[in-house]
Amino acid sequence: MYLYKLLSINGTEVTEHGRTIKIDEEISANDIDLASGHRRRYYSNNKQKFNISWTWLPDLAAHTVDSRDGRAFLNSLINATSSVLVGIELSPGEGYTEYNCFIDSYSESLVRRDPSSKCSYYDISLSLVEA
Numbered sequence: 001m002y003l004y005k006l007l008s009i010n011g012t013e014v015t016e017h018g019r020t021i022k023i024d025e026e027i028s029a030n031d032i033d034l035a036s037g038h039r040r041r042y043y044s045n046n047k048q049k050f051n052i053s054w055t056w057l058p059d060l061a062a063h064t065v066d067s068r069d070g071r072a073f074l075n076s077l078i079n080a081t082s083s084v085l086v087g088i089e090l091s092p093g094e095g096y097t098e099y100n101c102f103i104d105s106y107s108e109s110l111v112r113r114d115p116s117s118k119c120s121y122y123d124i125s126l127s128l129v130e131a
């Protein structure tokens with residue numbers, strides 16, 4: 001059975017467990033006032049912005065629905081680097097479209113600790129902007 005993988009960060013597949021993703025484009029434009037009184041707009045270097053959130057994301061990959069990396073991997077990214085390589089796969093088998101991004105914001109909140117399985121669950125929000 002093929003599990004659809006949409007997102008990879010630094011070459012590591014990140015879990016789909018409770019994930020939502022919103023991809024926006026930040027438009028960079030310059031307005032020039034012409035001598036005739038008209039205004040002309042020039043577009044330059046538009047950037048992709050990825051807003052990703054997970055609900056009830058397990059700390060351990062073994063507890064995610066697809067056994068892909070979860071909160072521990074995301075937290076290690078925040079503590080290690082601010083620049084990441086984001087891969088987005090839009091259709092199965094097409095391969096990833098890659099973007100060099102920086103981490104704009106990251107927040108997490110502990111939802112539950114499960115002592116029996118030694119796993120914690122988090123709500124995580126991550127925002128990445130193309131460099």
